[in-house]
Amino acid sequence: MKKLLTFAVLLFSFESSLFAAQNLIELAPNEVLISDFRQERHLNGFKNPIKSKGYVVLTPKKGLVWETKEPFQTRLIINDRGITQFVQGQNTLYLPTSKFPGLMKLQSVFEASLQGDWLLLEERFGVTPVYVDDKWMLSFSADNVGKDIQFKEIKITGARFVENVEIRRPNGDLDVIYFFGHKIKKSSSRLDVNGAEK
Amino acid sequence: MRKTGVSFWVIAIFIACLIIALKSTSGLPLETNILALLPKPNEEARWVQMAKELMNEKVTGHVLAIVSHSDLSKAHQAADKLSKALKDKNFINSSVENTNKLSPDLIGKILFPFRLGLLSSQDRALLHTGAVDRISENAQAQISSPLGFVSSNLIKNDPYLLFPRYLSALQDAQSKTEMINGYPFIKNKNRFYLMVGMKLEGDPFSQSFQEEFVPYFKQTAAKIMLEVSDLEIKKTGAIFYAEQTASDAQGEATLIGLISLVAILVLTFLVFRDMQPIGLSLLAISVGVLAGTAASLIFFEKIHLFSLIFGAGLMGISVDYAFHYCCQRFSPNHITSVTRLKNILRGLTLGLISSVVGFLMLAWAPFPGLRQIAIFSATGLTMSYMTVVLIFPLLDRAKSLDMGEKILMLIKFHHDFWSRPDLNIARWGGGAILLGLFIVGFTSFKAEDDIRKLQSLPDNLRNEELLIRELTGRHDATQFFLISGNTQEEVLIREEALALELERLVEKHALSGYFSVSSFVPSIKRQKENRVLARELLLGMNLKKHLENMGAHPQFGYDEHKLNYLSLEQVRDRSVFPFIDFLQLARDNQNFIHLLSLRGVNDVGALSSLADKFSKVKFVDPTQDISLILADYRIRALSLFSVACLLIFGFMSFFYGTKGAFRVMSPPLIAVVVTPFVIAAFGGIFTFFSAMALILVFALGMDYSLFCAESLKSHMNISLLANGLSALSTIFAFGMLALSEMYAVHSFGVTIFVGIVLAFGLAPIARKHQ
Numbered sequence: 001m002k003k004l005l006t007f008a009v010l011l012f013s014f015e016s017s018l019f020a021a022q023n024l025i026e027l028a029p030n031e032v033l034i035s036d037f038r039q040e041r042h043l044n045g046f047k048n049p050i051k052s053k054g055y056v057v058l059t060p061k062k063g064l065v066w067e068t069k070e071p072f073q074t075r076l077i078i079n080d081r082g083i084t085q086f087v088q089g090q091n092t093l094y095l096p097t098s099k100f101p102g103l104m105k106l107q108s109v110f111e112a113s114l115q116g117d118w119l120l121l122e123e124r125f126g127v128t129p130v131y132v133d134d135k136w137m138l139s140f141s142a143d144n145v146g147k148d149i150q151f152k153e154i155k156i157t158g159a160r161f162v163e164n165v166e167i168r169r170p171n172g173d174l175d176v177i178y179f180f181g182h183k184i185k186k187s188s189s190r191l192d193v194n195g196a197e198k
Numbered sequence: 199m200r201k202t203g204v205s206f207w208v209i210a211i212f213i214a215c216l217i218i219a220l221k222s223t224s225g226l227p228l229e230t231n232i233l234a235l236l237p238k239p240n241e242e243a244r245w246v247q248m249a250k251e252l253m254n255e256k257v258t259g260h261v262l263a264i265v266s267h268s269d270l271s272k273a274h275q276a277a278d279k280l281s282k283a284l285k286d287k288n289f290i291n292s293s294v295e296n297t298n299k300l301s302p303d304l305i306g307k308i309l310f311p312f313r314l315g316l317l318s319s320q321d322r323a324l325l326h327t328g329a330v331d332r333i334s335e336n337a338q339a340q341i342s343s344p345l346g347f348v349s350s351n352l353i354k355n356d357p358y359l360l361f362p363r364y365l366s367a368l369q370d371a372q373s374k375t376e377m378i379n380g381y382p383f384i385k386n387k388n389r390f391y392l393m394v395g396m397k398l399e400g401d402p403f404s405q406s407f408q409e410e411f412v413p414y415f416k417q418t419a420a421k422i423m424l425e426v427s428d429l430e431i432k433k434t435g436a437i438f439y440a441e442q443t444a445s446d447a448q449g450e451a452t453l454i455g456l457i458s459l460v461a462i463l464v465l466t467f468l469v470f471r472d473m474q475p476i477g478l479s480l481l482a483i484s485v486g487v488l489a490g491t492a493a494s495l496i497f498f499e500k501i502h503l504f505s506l507i508f509g510a511g512l513m514g515i516s517v518d519y520a521f522h523y524c525c526q527r528f529s530p531n532h533i534t535s536v537t538r539l540k541n542i543l544r545g546l547t548l549g550l551i552s553s554v555v556g557f558l559m560l561a562w563a564p565f566p567g568l569r570q571i572a573i574f575s576a577t578g579l580t581m582s583y584m585t586v587v588l589i590f591p592l593l594d595r596a597k598s599l600d601m602g603e604k605i606l607m608l609i610k611f612h613h614d615f616w617s618r619p620d621l622n623i624a625r626w627g628g629g630a631i632l633l634g635l636f637i638v639g640f641t642s643f644k645a646e647d648d649i650r651k652l653q654s655l656p657d658n659l660r661n662e663e664l665l666i667r668e669l670t671g672r673h674d675a676t677q678f679f680l681i682s683g684n685t686q687e688e689v690l691i692r693e694e695a696l697a698l699e700l701e702r703l704v705e706k707h708a709l710s711g712y713f714s715v716s717s718f719v720p721s722i723k724r725q726k727e728n729r730v731l732a733r734e735l736l737l738g739m740n741l742k743k744h745l746e747n748m749g750a751h752p753q754f755g756y757d758e759h760k761l762n763y764l765s766l767e768q769v770r771d772r773s774v775f776p777f778i779d780f781l782q783l784a785r786d787n788q789n790f791i792h793l794l795s796l797r798g799v800n801d802v803g804a805l806s807s808l809a810d811k812f813s814k815v816k817f818v819d820p821t822q823d824i825s826l827i828l829a830d831y832r833i834r835a836l837s838l839f840s841v842a843c844l845l846i847f848g849f850m851s852f853f854y855g856t857k858g859a860f861r862v863m864s865p866p867l868i869a870v871v872v873t874p875f876v877i878a879a880f881g882g883i884f885t886f887f888s889a890m891a892l893i894l895v896f897a898l899g900m901d902y903s904l905f906c907a908e909s910l911k912s913h914m915n916i917s918l919l920a921n922g923l924s925a926l927s928t929i930f931a932f933g934m935l936a937l938s939e940m941y942a943v944h945s946f947g948v949t950i951f952v953g954i955v956l957a958f959g960l961a962p963i964a965r966k967h968q
Contacts, residue, residue, distance in 0.1 A: 041342065043350040045751040052342040072339035083347070087339040090320065093347065094366045106345075173350050 025115050025161070027184060033058040033114060035161065036181040037066075042174040056179070058114045059187060063107060078107045113138060113156045113165075135159050203588045210581065211485065214492035221495045228405060228444060229500035246816045249680045249791045252783040258402045261290075261435030263394040263419070264666050267428060270383070270390040276422050276429050277381055277392045283418045289411050290396040305774055306365065312764040313361040314732045314756055315725030319701070319717075321363055325731045333358055333736065334744045341748065357745060357754045358736055368718060384669055391669050402437035405444065412441040434663040442656045446939070447503050454934040461930035462517060465923055466524075469605060474596055475524040479517050481589065482582045486516040490578030494570050505570045515553065516582030518901050518924035519546055523590050525920040527599045530912060535594040539587065545908035545917075548853065549901040550583045552846045556897055559842035565831055571890070575897075609918045616962040632872060632956075639875030646883040647829040648821075677802060677819040679794040679809065680783075686766055689790045690721035696794065696815055699808055708805065710798030715766070715781045725763045732756075832886040839893055843867070846900070854907070862907050865960035866899025873953040887942045891932075891949035898928060899957030903964035918962070925958035 027033060034057050041050040054068035063079030075086045085093035097104050105125075112120045121127050121138065129136040140154040155166040161182040167175040221227060263280060267273035284290045309316065317325070324332050337359040341348050348359060356362075383392045400407035419431040466476045494501050522545065526538035533541075554576045561572035615621055679696060683689035693716040700712050720728070736744075737756065745754055766782075769775055784791040799805065802819060809817035843863070850859035870892045874884045902921045909917035928950065935947025 037344065039342070039344055043341075043353065045350050045354055045754060047749040050342045050748070052344070054344075056344070066344040068339075068343060071342060072335060074339045074343045076343055076345065078345075085340065085343060085347075087336045087343075090336070092320075092336055092340055092363055092366065095347070167345070169349055171349060171351055175345070177344060 024117055025184070027060050027115070030187050031184050032187045034183050034185055035114070035179045038178045038180075040176045042176070044172055056114075058111060060111070060115060064110060064114075078110070080104065080107070109140060109154065109156075113158075114162050116158075116161075135163075200588065203584070204592070207581075207584050207588050210489065210584075214488045214581075217492040217495055218488070226405070227495070227500040228448075228506075229403075229502040245682050245789075245791060245814075246680055246818070249682070249783045249793070250818065250820075252791070253678075253793060256780060256783075258436035259398050261396050261398065261415075261433060261437060262666065263396065264391050264430075264432045264669065265394060266389050266391045266430045266432075267426065268389050272426055272429065273383070273390045273392045274381065276426055276431070277394045279422055280418060280431065281394055281396065284396060284415065287414060288399055289414065291399050306361075308768075308772055308774055309365075309764065310355075310361060311757075311762055312725070313356055313364070315728045315763055316364045316720065317360060317728045317732070318363045318367040320367065321360055322728065322731070325735050328735065330735050330740050333360075334740075334747065336363075337744070338748055353748075353750065354754050356756070357741065357748070357750060360732070386669060398435075398437065402435070403440055408437060408441040408444070411437060432662045432666055434659070434666050438659050439655060442659060444503075446656065450938055450943075451503070451506065457934050458927065458930055462927045465926055466521075469919070469923060470524060470527070470599065472596060474594070475520065478524060478590055478593065479520040481593075482516040482520045482585045485585045486578035486582035489581035490574035493577035494574045497573055498566065498570055501574075502567060502570055505567070505574050515549075515579055515898060515901060515924075516585075517927050518549075518898065518920070519582055519586045520590075521920040521923040522546065522905055522917070523586050523594075524596075525916045525923075527596055528916050528919070529598060532598045535591040538594065539591050541910075541913065542905070542908075543587070545901075545905045546583065546586065548850075548908070549904045550579060551849065552900045552904070553579055553897040555845055555849065556839070556842040556893065559838050559845065560835070560893065562838065565834070568831070568835060568890075605919065606915065609915050609922065612918055612922070612959075613914060613962065632876075635879045636872055636875045639878035642881075643875060643878040644883050645829070645832065646885055647825045647832065676821060677796055677799050677805065677817065679796070679805075680791060680816045680818055681794060682784075682789075682791045682814045684788045684790070686785065686790050687721055687723065689792050690716045690719070690766075691723055692812060692815060693792055693794060694721060694724055696808070696812060699811070700794075703801070703804055703808070706801075706804075708799075708801035709796055710800075712794055712796050713781070714794040715778050715792050718775050718778055719764055719766050719769050722763045722765070828886045832889045835886070835889050835893070839889075839896070843896070858907075862903050862964045863900070865903045865963050866896045866957050868960055869899050869953050869956035870896050872956060873949055876952050876956075877948055882948055883945065885942065885945045887946040888949040891946045892953060894950060895953030895957055898924070898954060899961070902958055902961035906961045907964040909965065914965075921958060921961055925954050928954050 025033060034055055036053070036055045038053045039051065041052075043050065051071070052068050053070050054066065054074075057065045057067070059065075063077065066074075066076040066078075068074040068076075073088050077084045077086075080097060082094065082096040084091065084095075108120070108124060111117075112124075118129055125140060127138055127140055129138050131137075135157060136159070138156040140156075142151060142153075151167055152170050153166075153168045155164075155168075156162055157164045158179075162179050164179070165175075165177040167177075218226075263277075265273050265277040265280065267276065281290065321333060324330075337357065340359050340362070341353060348362070352359070352362070381392045381394060383390055385391075398407075398411070400411065402408070415433065419433070423429050423431055462479060463476050466479060467473070469475075491501060494505060522542045523538060526533065526541055529538070529541070557572040557576040557579075559572075560568045561576070615624065681689050681693050681696065683692055693714050697712070697714055697716060700709070703709055704711060716724070741755055742752065745752055770779070781793045781795070782791075783793055796805070802822070806817045806819070809815050847859050847863060850862055853859075854862055873892065873895065874888060877888070878884065902925070905917045905921060906914075932947045932950035932954070935943055936951055938944045938947060
């Protein structure tokens, strides 16, 4: 029985690793992953959800660029230096990682989730995906990621790629982001994280 | 009479020893900073001087160590170990500076109630142009942005998101630093660089503190590096520069002094074949240097290294006196010590008076360096003179000597060059060569006063500092603005007006940025204006419209009736922005001074002229200021020297008549005028320190001329021998200075070398037609 149990554990581990490898979206050094998104922010005190849409670019190990096209042109850059936001070309927000170390963790969560790097998520945050049919779901709590970012829970679901992210805050605010139209493209200065900052 | 003189001499020596002993309880107070040679500023710039001193104190009183390792925890442990070791020895009082102990959340909570008065410069500019819609759109765009960094709690109390934009504008977008347990650190190429800022407990310019701190720091760092493989500790700070410069300079001065001394001893022994002249020379030198040092310490807190080096030139003059006395042994008749003195007394006295008159003229200059040199030299020379006149005859028991054949031949050559009619062509040839060099030098003559070229910093420390700057990304300009006022509010208002102009210059790329107190805490006036702007343009109907556009609750808004203004005291008391303490140089009653630091300065002229538009605002460019002052004082020193020459000419005319005075003074004057151009002909540059050297050339050259002029025909060989010995000893001593690493000292040495050769060579002109 003991041997059977050990075999089962080993098999599960092997299957899990295999699955992880299968889900990992391999990107060449000069490639980026682009995905369109639609966001709904359900904020306390607001009659309707605040809606926006655009696209997000993932450059592995460099960071993320969130380009919002509607209702306003904004750009949000997340890299190892921190978070920088530009509204209609003007720098409106800068949160350095030196002051907000939790931002690095948030960047890791999104980068690894978008790229399907389950091994990294498990290693860093102790989070493993739960599978239902051909879909998976990841759930992060403040205990996993750290309390210096104000959120209660982050839930990420997807199949081949990430399809949906829900961010729930302690005050009841809820952000839902839908991802679609994923594609892998050659990197360019327009899409690159460093280029986007200029 | 002689007894009284000797008693006075003994008492003077005793007092000099006492003064030096009292002032040197913790080592000789030596000043190596070249800035200390500069004059105190005039009345209206006194606050600027005070601010500079305060800033200097803040900057020089700190050291920065960078501890690096590929493992962050190992670097952290090493940093802790280093700062603990230095703290335990009471060398430093804190190891972590300028770090914000408060969390961003807490800072936000403290400042949030004042948000209507704290507008970012962007929002303020938008409000000034009436662009309320842009502010509303910016807020909506931020709210709709992905990952929702703006929560409904914030929007409820700040629907325009004015506060996050104010806070964000304060962040240094260029900073690459992160924090670990109070240490800022940077990650670069898989290594972690921890910055350990330390405030020194002692005076970084005190020699005794340097001698204790620097070796201990180096030993501790080396020990820690040995314990942990791959660990590196780099350092920077004024104390390291001061210690190494002082030690290099002392080493150089010791070497030069030693060679000078050995050369003098060998020369004396070769000529006199007796030890007594050596003893007498050393006595005259020692008494001169002792008296000069004591006199300088009475008038000044520290002796500048340059005064000591220049003062060492005294050796040339005082040895000159001793040589002239001892050379009387070669008199054709056997004479007593009193007669020996009598033979040279007139030349000796005239030489002393001319030198002292010249040096006292320099003491008039409002220039601490010049004054110190003048006091050192005048006092030292007078005491050397007194030693020769009062003490030498008492000690001298030597018999007369015959001048050897070889010595006589050498002197004869010099004598014949100027006296034999058949050597006219040689004299004209020599004159033509000198004129040629003068013309070539005249066409390529260049004066240089750039302090960066005159004072070289130790390469090893400079490299460490450059590496640290590279890592930390700190490219702060050396230039800055000083703003003063009678109240804190007045300074902040002035600073804001200046910042407005600076913003325009940033747009024109005259500079890349600046760092000021008012960007963090605006003046009350500015906060009131902001509130008025916000109330008139953002609140009321506009706020209602903004909330409707967003679909937000109509009760969202600002507690506009709370009239709270953020003060610097509140910020200071709660250590919200501890780093702005550095910018507040003075905050006493009616004396407030702020520093506005600059980054990436490209157009110094634009910044300098900007300061002229404001009262109580001063643009400070330390390097440029010093260079300008050196240039100014090079001209002033030469002007004073010219006046001194006129005075000496008047004095000499009294003894020799106008023509005679002209003849006696022409050899040193020709040497002084021609030397800079001869040096220029060989590519040398004329500096303030060359000008100072010319003064010494003149003083020594006057002695050579006077002894030639005063010498009896039968004693001419004796005078030329004494002059030759004096010139050689001076050349040996200062020829070595030309090898100095520091360009200032080098140019001093080269000028002395060329000048003394010329003054000695031309000296017989002084008696030619007598």
